[in-house]
Amino acid sequence: MKHLVQEIIELLRTDLPGLAESLNAPATEEELRQTEEELGISLPSELRELYLIHNGEKDGGPGLFLGLPFLSLGEMLSEWKVWTELEEGYALEGEHYSVPSGWIRERYINRYWLPISKDWGGNNIGVDLDPDKNGIRGQVINFGRDEEIKYVIARQVAHFLQFIRDTAKEGNYTVIQDEDHHSWSYGREGAVHFLDAIRKLELPVLQPARQQSGATDVKSWFESLDKGWQERIQSVGTSEQFLLAKQLRFIREGLTDITPLGRCEDVRELVLSVNDIHSIEALSGCKQLKKLYLVKNPVMDLRPLQKLEHLQELIISGTAVTDLSPLSLLPKLKELDAQQTQIRDFSPLKPIKSLRTLKITWPDAEQLSGLSELSQLRELAISGLGTVAVSDLDAIGQLVNLQKLELEGVSLTNLEFVQGCHKLQELVLKDSAVLDMSTVAKLENLHTLTMSECPDVGKLEEVARSASLKKIMASYQQFSLLKECFDRIIDFSTMNGCMTEEESEIWHEYMDRARR
Known part of the structure; x- marks a missing residue:
């Protein structure tokens, strides 16, 4: 860890000469003990090691973490307290998605996310001490007011520092000078906020969770689609971006066939309101779907949704649905909007212990x-x-x-x-x-x-x-x-x-x- 930090300093000495001076002296064992006592948590060994090298950086520094500051133990505690005070009332507020799925608990606030950096806008880079079932304790993540989609940036703190070292070595950064203040950002495209940059990176850094679909396969799939779907996909971005999109909205587009959506395995929110969709069979492939809008479609059969174990919110108002029994198998369904339907029997909802809202x-x-x-x-x-x-x-x-x-x-x-x-x-x-x-x-x-x-x-x-x-x-x-x-x-x-x-x-x- 110490060698990595020193390498970053040396690689940036010409462009960011103030970086070395901005880093604080090492934290003491007593400071670490007091911090852990106040947190009620033992810090991971890597994070302890980093603080024993430098206890954060001074105000006005260039930002060790690609322009974002390394918080001292005291600053981390202050930031952490703000979030813990809000946790009881707002922990589950809003929609939150983990990338990769099942690695980060899908919440707004978690007291076991330790903020090691901030952007002064209510957002943080943090170390996750309470990962979801597929995650790793100590993984580096983003969270905060604007961070609805949470990414595993790195599997561990050392990997994050290696990524910063490699970025500096490759010169893949931009120096930002504002009067007497020097900073830097990821990439050569100018002042890009690092929490925006991560959305286009293969993550976690150094060890991506999965390989992208082969370019040839995606290209041939795209070319097999009709012109309407090709245009819809292009409105989202590239074919790869479409297949990895977390939110897709197709409203009043006269859709009848939604087969291409079956390949969107990462989509979490899908809005298909006011179309002419009879079959939703393709949606059985949307394994990570959390929110689905089917408003005013002639859909009758909900069976394709039976295995969508992450589905939490379903809006079927104005559809032709009469049978809710397929929903009885959904373990996380929280909200069902069944307004303006001909549903007579709501008893299939009884086994869904997670159900909280019905319209x-x-x-x-x-x-x-x-x-x-x-x-x-x-x-x-x-x-x-x-x-x-x-x-x-x-x-x-x-x-x-x-x-x-x-x-x-x-x-x-x-x-x-x-x-x-x-x-x-x-x-x-x-x-x-x-x-x-x-x-x-x-x-x-x-x-x-x-x-x-x-x-x-x-x-x-x-x-x-x-x-x-x-x-x-x-x-x-x-x-x-x-x-x-x-x-x-x-x-x-x-x-x-x-x-x-x-x-x-x-x-x-x-x-x-x-x-x-």
Whole structure:
């Protein structure tokens, strides 16, 4: 490790004379021990060795890691603390993909990713101490605010340093001079951010995970396709880039045959909305697919999806699907949008323990009864109601783990049927009428109430008896009624509809009081 760092310094001495001086003195064993104690983690031997050579680099240095700084132990800890404080609430926020698949846990935040560099924009190079099933402890990865796709940059820290050494030796870099500050970036194409450059590299460096398909094979495959698909592929880039793409979107393109997609083994998000697709057989080859949009296609048969073990989100609204049984085998399915379909039986969803969100339209009494068995649901959205009696709605109250309920285009006498949803935190009403809102006050964990385009709600003032409500989205008229009813300040920061100038002044005055 020491030899590698020294080689990098020597190779760059002419172009980056300040690099050697910018590197800090070695960390002490005591500093490493204190860092490990605060982290609650033992550092990998390679990372310890690197810090025993240099404890990061000084502010304003040229950036040991191809223009990005090597963080000192103290800086690493500070950066790590920012992420760990956010982990509980945001760890699984957004969509995240591992490249190669199964090497990095597909999360937004993981306290076992140690940041050894940063870009001052909320993104990091880090050492992964909690790899996924195919990964290696100590692998070097990217993560952060903008890093939705996470790459294994190197299998170990030494490999990363070897790559930097080889880049310097080959002269495959650009020196960046800004007044008195010198830096560098990967490649000869100018100031390229290294976290952008990795998207075009064969990774992990030194030991790529796999060989690309043969050029001849890809060329002959491309030439065998019709002109429409050739143009679509070219809109993505080269044939190789298409086959390795993580996100593909083909909306309103009149697609009928999607056979070429069967070779996209790395695609994670596929949007095929509003086409004329009857068969999705080709999708059985998309082994890494996580999110699939089939909106408004005449698809009936979901069996090709049965072996897509990574599928988490499926949108089949407006399709011809009637049978959900193929989905019962999907171990990671979290969200299903089945709005505007003729699905009668939701019981096949019962074995899917991972299912958290379901969206449906116009359920009748029988369908509501079937829904009551889906105790794993956390979010339910219902648009419209079929033929139901008041007692039929009690099935919703049996969803004991429900945290969010959204009702759109419904007309109800009251909301008593949700009293069994003891964990309900958010209630959303859209374009709906409720004669009696008093039940809201009895929902002891409800913190957010949204009323959008809901002028016909009765006994609204009873909502003020709620001890848990913190935020209400409403019209000005509803805000005006409620603002003096509560014994505390409520967050009315999000309003819907228009306000007159006078109304706006009253609302702003209330919000100013809320902020004090």
